[in-house]
Amino acid sequence: MKGFAPLNPSDHVLLVMDREIRREGLPGAWCAFALELGGRPDEAALSGGLDAAAAAFPTLTARLRQRGRRFGWQRGGGTIPLVRHTCPPGLDAAGFWQKRLEALMHDPGEAAADDASPLSFHLLYAEDGTLLLARWLHPLMDAGGVKRLFDFIMSPPEERGRYLEDAPSLVDRRLGSWSWGRRLTLMWRGKRHNDRIDRIESSHPATTVERGRRSLRIRQLILDPEQTARILSNLRRRVGLGGQSLYFIACLMRALEQIKPASRGAGWCIPYAFDLRPGNAPVPVTGNQVGVLFAQASHAVARDRDALFQHLKTQHAEAIRQELDMAYLPLMWLGRWLSLSKYARILRRQKTGGERSSAWFSDIGEIRFSRPDFLGASIVGVRHGCFVTSPPSLAVLFSRFGGRLSLSINHLLPDLPAEWIERFQTHLVSELLAD
Amino acid sequence: MSDIRPRLRAFVLEELIYCENPDVFSNEQDLLEAGLDSLGIMRLIMFAEREFGVTLPDTEIEPEMVRNFNALTRWIESHRQ
Numbered sequence: 001m002k003g004f005a006p007l008n009p010s011d012h013v014l015l016v017m018d019r020e021i022r023r024e025g026l027p028g029a030w031c032a033f034a035l036e037l038g039g040r041p042d043e044a045a046l047s048g049g050l051d052a053a054a055a056a057f058p059t060l061t062a063r064l065r066q067r068g069r070r071f072g073w074q075r076g077g078g079t080i081p082l083v084r085h086t087c088p089p090g091l092d093a094a095g096f097w098q099k100r101l102e103a104l105m106h107d108p109g110e111a112a113a114d115d116a117s118p119l120s121f122h123l124l125y126a127e128d129g130t131l132l133l134a135r136w137l138h139p140l141m142d143a144g145g146v147k148r149l150f151d152f153i154m155s156p157p158e159e160r161g162r163y164l165e166d167a168p169s170l171v172d173r174r175l176g177s178w179s180w181g182r183r184l185t186l187m188w189r190g191k192r193h194n195d196r197i198d199r200i201e202s203s204h205p206a207t208t209v210e211r212g213r214r215s216l217r218i219r220q221l222i223l224d225p226e227q228t229a230r231i232l233s234n235l236r237r238r239v240g241l242g243g244q245s246l247y248f249i250a251c252l253m254r255a256l257e258q259i260k261p262a263s264r265g266a267g268w269c270i271p272y273a274f275d276l277r278p279g280n281a282p283v284p285v286t287g288n289q290v291g292v293l294f295a296q297a298s299h300a301v302a303r304d305r306d307a308l309f310q311h312l313k314t315q316h317a318e319a320i321r322q323e324l325d326m327a328y329l330p331l332m333w334l335g336r337w338l339s340l341s342k343y344a345r346i347l348r349r350q351k352t353g354g355e356r357s358s359a360w361f362s363d364i365g366e367i368r369f370s371r372p373d374f375l376g377a378s379i380v381g382v383r384h385g386c387f388v389t390s391p392p393s394l395a396v397l398f399s400r401f402g403g404r405l406s407l408s409i410n411h412l413l414p415d416l417p418a419e420w421i422e423r424f425q426t427h428l429v430s431e432l433l434a435d
Numbered sequence: 436m437s438d439i440r441p442r443l444r445a446f447v448l449e450e451l452i453y454c455e456n457p458d459v460f461s462n463e464q465d466l467l468e469a470g471l472d473s474l475g476i477m478r479l480i481m482f483a484e485r486e487f488g489v490t491l492p493d494t495e496i497e498p499e500m501v502r503n504f505n506a507l508t509r510w511i512e513s514h515r516q
Contacts, residue, residue, distance in 0.1 A: 162455075240496045242480060244473035279470020281453030313493065320477045321484075365472060 008169035009332035029138035036381035049153030093126035190327030201265030255427035360395035
């Protein structure tokens with residue numbers, strides 16, 4: 001067991017999803033977080049930063065392995081790969097980045113997924129800009145950790161110490177601070193909450209299509225500062241300071257409602273993760289440090305914009321009041337003793353066997369890097385991407401950088417074709433800007 | 436009433452924002468700038484309601500109310516009376 005770092009309960013959930021994605025013939029729960037740079041970064045400094053990161057966080061170069069009933073990262077040294085790609089003549093930067101991003105997400109391959117490096121960096125050079133892309137397997141870390149890894153790499157060596165106290169995971173630390181009685185109380189509360197949620201069968205944007213060849217497409221949408229300011233003003237008025245993600249979730253539900261669900265249940269259910277790290281904390285870098293909550297609304301409520309915001313706000317406040325934000329941690333912890341397929345069946349799906357999530361959602365929030373430039377190149381934008389299970393075949397990721405709202409719409413073909421996404425995007429943007 | 440601020444400080448600096456040296460984090464320092472996020476604000480409000488026996492209305496959750504420890508303390512005190 002030397003050099004074996006077990007997954008924390010939150011990582012384990014992502015592993016369950018990774019296996020579900022692979023069962024559909026897709027490469028797994030791969031994610032992307034990219035910096036759009038105004039020029040070329042100092043490559044030698046980047047290589048040095050990656051070597052320092054590999055030495056500081058040995059999990060980043062480990063391989064996913066099973067030891068008995070536990071899954072974890074088998075460390076064995078090695079480096080974080082850095083691959084360079086150059087835009088062929090005649091292709092614009094945005095088109096090149098898009099094509100390469102989608103190709104890289106599919107690249108690790110199904111059979112080799114456990115042997116692929118769980119994290120790699122890619123420099124995509126085009127004439128009018130550079131994209132620095134981190135691609136990682138989701139059980140390894142969350143987007144907040146990747147942001148901290150970028151900070152680590154761009155910091156001078158003498159300032160990197162603040163990112164190094166990287167253990168234990170915040171999920172394990174919080175679980176460890178509770179008595180068994182408290183763990184059990186919260187666990188039952190979480191289980192009861194799941195049961196309540198499952199009384200409303202979730203609708204999905206795509207009907208279940210036959211198993212077969214699927215692929216991921218990613219659309220990036222970056223709104224201008226004026227549109228972003230308008231959305232933030234709407235957000236403040238509609239959901240206030242205490243529930244910012246709810247605005248995006250409500251708009252997502254409304255956009256889905258307007259297109260009409262292909263698989264019609266009684267309402268929409270959108271899970272949303274929250275970061276357990278205290279705000280601005282430099283650590284932990286590795287592992288998923290998140291808990292989960294659920295936003296749920298019937299179709300009737302989703303059709304009424306005013307009612308939907310009020311409903312989600314009340315639901316969110318009640319969830320925090322009942323400590324449901326913490327109740328899933330012991331449930332996830334318990335799930336580690338189940339097989340991956342049993343975990344998916346008992347804890348992730350509804351009792352009818354249907355997928356609980358109507359769409360995957362993430363609000364990465366406002367991204368503020370520790371420095372304005374990345375090793376000599378200005379940071380002008382951010383991009384994200386992720387795989388998703390089928391159903392729901394749709395994942396929408398939000399973040400803000402430099403006063404611009406960034407949306408990443410990830411969808412599986414053929415479940416959700418391009419024309420569907422076109423209509424969905426129109427409705428979503430219109431909902432975000434409404435009022 | 437004087438117990439509000441220290442208990443708020445302990446909760447926020449332990450659970451909600453990261454501060455290398457909590458002792459030097461002043462009562463006027465900006466909590467939002469220090470990383471207090473949306474869910475953190477909600478958890479803070481629930482903590483205050485539970486610990487100090489107040490109800491803090493949704494409609495009053497404005498940046499000025501949660502800007503720093505002094506503002507937060509004043510807000511909670513105004514609902515305690």
